[in-house]
Amino acid sequence: MTTGTFYVGSRLLEPLCAVIPLPIDQLNFLVCQLFSMWFGHIFRTKMSPKTIPPYYRHITEIVVGLGLSYFCFGYQMLHMFAQSTMCYALMKYGPQTSRHLMVFVVGLGYVCVCHIYRQYYDYGGYTMDVTSPLMIIAEKVSSLAWALHDGSVPEEKLSSDQKAEKIKELPEPVTFYSYIFCFHGFMIGPLVFFSEYRDFINGTNYDKPNPSKVSNGTKDDVESPSPKDAVIKKCIQAAIFSVLMVVTPKIVPYDYMFTDEYLYESTFIYRMLYMLVSVTMIRSKYYTAFLLSEAVNNVAGLGFNGYDSNGEPKWDLLNNVNIWTLETCTSMKVNIDSWNIRTALWLRRCVYDRVPRKYGVWPVFLVTSLWHGFYPGYYITFLSAAFVITAGRIIRRNIRPKFQTDETLKQIYEVITFIGTRFANVYLCAPHCLLEFMPNLRLYWSQYFIVHVVSAAPVVYYTFINPPKKDKVEKSQ
Template identity: 50%
Template sequence: MVMKSNFYAGSRLFTPISDVVGLPIDKMNFLVCQIAALGLAIPFRTYLSPSKTSPKIRHCVELVTGLLLAGFCFGYQVLHLIVPSSASYAIMKFVNCRISHKVVFVVVLGYLSVAHIYRQIYDYGGYTLDITGPLMIMTQKLTSMAFSLSDGMLDDNTKLTEDQRNQAIRKLPGLLEFFSFLFCFHGIMCGPLCFYRDYIAFIEGTNYTPPKPKNGNDVKIQAEPPSPKGPVIEKLTIAAVCGLLMMFVVPYFPPERLTTREYLEETTFLQRSIFLLICGTLARCQYYFAWVSSDALNNAAGLGFSGYDEEGKEKWDLINNVDIYRLEMATSLKVNIDCWNKMTLIWLRRVVYDRSPRAYSTLTVFAVSAIWHGFYPGYYLTFGSAALCTVAARLVRRNVRGYFQSSPSLAFFYDCVTFMFTRIVNVYLAVPFLILELVPCLQLFWAFYAWVHFGSLGIIIFFMLIWPKFTKRKSPKLEEKTQ
């Protein structure tokens, strides 16, 4: 994408190189910062490890380096990270803990919303990198910290869930710890989200626990910081493949083609469906590239270690934002959603879903997620349609799946059918997220006769209104088990 506006506030130092390689200066600076952060992450993990350096020094390095990288890439716009974070700290410090988390949520999400609206005014439809990306991650960090701090200061925590108790923060962190968490150099550009308790464990080295000895082995295994070399190389390789696809293949399958009258008149419904499937699948490469490379960068710094599996093998998936294989092979919309932007899903569950009235929790999650992304109509079409399809998919699974579990062949047939529908529905719902504008998105839906929407509505009406008793009937397999 060519940069459409002149509002980019970052450094112009690498403009000559940018002109030679044909990469916009905003993307060039982002790439330079990520490479620089990767180069700094390795010595940070080895020479400034928790066993060799005090947490205070590690916090200082994280904060100073993160500010320098953000300033290089975004210029004066870094102020838009400092303002809401400082306001949130003041709120958490001086406002009653019973309401401080709600105030922080409203203030920070409101600040992000204003930034989104301003961005749409000066760069409508553009893809110029600006501070709204890091601000979205900071919104997650600030709100999750505020809720955890409120939980930790309650006199009676018996009403908290186990997860809320584990994430609870007993006292307000100092300014150094607070801003280090927000501006850590290996997460400031692209995340992924890391929660405060996990970040402090990484800084202090308490996240490194020894693997459990195998049965029959009484030898104690020493707890030493594991090396992320293998996972980092693997993730960088995946990111490189996605980057190459993004550069040389994705441009040949622009989703905007589906909204042009010429293309619609010259193609059949089947041809359009195949093109939609290809361009929607390839469009995920840009997200895979950003998330997997950022995960590798954090791992190189030592962040992301989550313990050992049953075989004693190290796991580096603490802040893994996407499970590519499970997502691409998903046989249900729920699995598809669960494997995509995983850290944001956890944030939404901890901050929104678990705190909302059960009857409105799902709707509230989709609404907050849409606002967090911005105010382009495409976001709301995607999330609104996804909410509709999720309800329909749940009804199908609850009432139909059991009839196909009586034999392996029927179960395999059911999985094949749901795999196919999941792939098609996924790209159908996701493309408005790329097109963004209202009229082209509606034209896209109409090019496919909005069959996903009408089909989902039909399923909901059938199972909830026409034949509601069907939902109470037991499937044949369940009836056999109860006899």
């Protein structure tokens, strides 16, 4: 194995690595994001739907996207073309009754094979390779396949969400590859659904009334709002979190949780508090990536979501994280729903809404584990999270009502669930960072499997010892 030498992108900027303390893969990523922000401004202002036909906007997206793909990933970009083309062929020529399922399996399966290949040749490495855009493509092709399937289903069988996303015909190849390789979103997303992308290219995403202005109802009358304020805000936030990303690993390194000193020589309280701080700070690098990717898409004009009651434009369509809600919520479900929001929406539309309710959230967390890869830490994190959320639903249904009879009890419940959510979050996320099985097993052993034990108690009690009456359960649901 050749750990750390997996990157095959351009080495043109490698001399700058001696000046800028970034490895070449991260430097290339940053340069591509900055270029996309610059060109995105040109694309939005000089090549707007009002002046350029959609076909030429699609061609521009493809050409620039392919160029950046080659710069960042070299010959590995062929995987992006292969994965997307296989799925497009299935949508075009596959059996109508099952092509959506075939695309889901092939799109996700292609990512899984690449994860295994990378894990073998770059075990434990953090080099940014083509698996990141392949993960986004798997989301795009599967959601497109389901939208195409829903377009052939009677409307009375569809939810309101499915009705809004459905399409009647498979898009032409130029439109499809523009959707796959769009230069401002192919690297790390966030995921944009096809209907949203189509409206963005055609300019109909701006056809939303502004309550503070009077319109005569014509398309030419619709003023294209500027994303300037939203982009500046997100870039400032990304800069702050990027500083935390660099500084905090030196103060509270998460790999200290591997050590015998942490596992066997420190107190339980210290171990829990150290995990709380260290794993919480790890989120700063994800916040940086999420915010920067949102800003890049907004500059290009993608992400507009109408106007608020004051007539101010909202650029939150592609927001991928709700930081305040995530850090202050009192429920693991809300916590998870506030993280990687667009992927969570994909999982809901393509998995949760498509399987029988009796399976609950387990298929969702199994799919997201496969989507991430095959390190044992992913499966420990996501399957444990499914168990904790299942327990949380039982607690909310059976225990929470007992605290709603008095204002003081309500506040006590809120404090307990707030603290519990903070510790449950880092406890569940730690394996996602440590990756390997035995280190995570030792880590959880040092924590006495506390979150698993606390979650198991209500599950066992209300399932086997004192199950609620059937009519009471039905009313609560």
